[in-house]
Amino acid sequence: MSGSAVASPGGGPAVTALHGKDLLAISDLTTDEISLILDTAEAMQEIGSRDVKKVPALRGKTVVNLFFEPSTRTRTSFEIAEKRLSADTLNVASVSSSVTKGETLADTALTLQAMRPDMIVLRHASSGACHLLSRLCRAAIVNAGDGMHEHPTQALLDAFTIRERKKRLAGLKVAIVGDLLHSRVLRSNIGLLTRMGADVWVCGPPTLMPADVARFGVRATSVIDDAVADADVIMLLRIQLERMQGAFFPSLREYFRVFGMTQTRLRLAKPDVMIMHPGPMNRGVEIASDVADGPYSVILEQVANGVAVRMAVLYLLAGGVAHETAA
């Protein structure tokens, strides 16, 4: 995906539209396109503060939300985003679809494509599932989380939340702590934050540390105090027990003792640190409840911003351009 070549005489966005058909991974986006999505999300956020939270931007467009894995935040925020943009939306969950009768993902995709949707939002347990849909479907495909690969709209909403508070991404120390090995949120956040100039540290048990993670321009450590020292942002990642086969650490209690985010560890970070978590949280495992609910936590802001960021992604993929944002 490459941005359209539009001049920015007044220092405005360097691009005003996305050229790509899909959003499958952060690497699909140029840095200018990332900025465009975040800027567009600011306009979309304003729509959410109106009494009538609806604009006609996607009127006549059909969006299918195809979720093959459980989701609360991503599925509901995509649906709210679609409705706020006046799209016709429908939700297909694997448990109520013909997947339970043995239909393949490819046949499901071709079946849906025959009904000519404009966009398909896909969550799937297999890394690369959205790439398969992209090849089979004319509809724009939005990756809502594919296996252990990527969750690009989560990284975009995380960046939006950081930028809204700190007014920048470049130069910030962002410590990402938790189950690094199984996290698609980590992969998307590394891709986005390093390219936007953040100083990204990753921290977790050696057994949950991807072997090649330093290759992506981050600093890796298993000493949490080093990771969170002077951090501007601390992002906790969920221990994904459902993706683990075998023991990666002695016990959840031991994990919390060594890697859990506590008030004591919080004091090592910058005084205005932001505590983030993509959810769902395991309280008392990766994060103490008094930190999750405390004054530094922006976890519910992340959820709220998810709607505006997904509105921006859908709007721009449907062909919207920045200067026409909203109505």
Ligand code: CP
């Ligand atoms: N962050 C996230 O993807 O949450 P859900 O699984 O609830 O969608």
